[in-house]
């Protein structure tokens with residue numbers, strides 16, 4: 001899987017509402033900072049599956 005935001009291979013896949021999005025390490029951290037502000041992170045703990053992908 002490829003990162004949703006750049007051409008790097010995804011380190012992490014995030015699934016939400018049936019949509020799977022791949023994120024590289026740096027984009028994942030960047031999104032996390034934004035999501036904390038949105039309150040999305042609270043949802044995330046409950047219903048988000050975060051899978052670590054092997055390269």
Ligand SMILES: [Zn+2]
Pocket residue numbers: 003004005006007008023024025026027
């Ligand atoms: Zn990326």
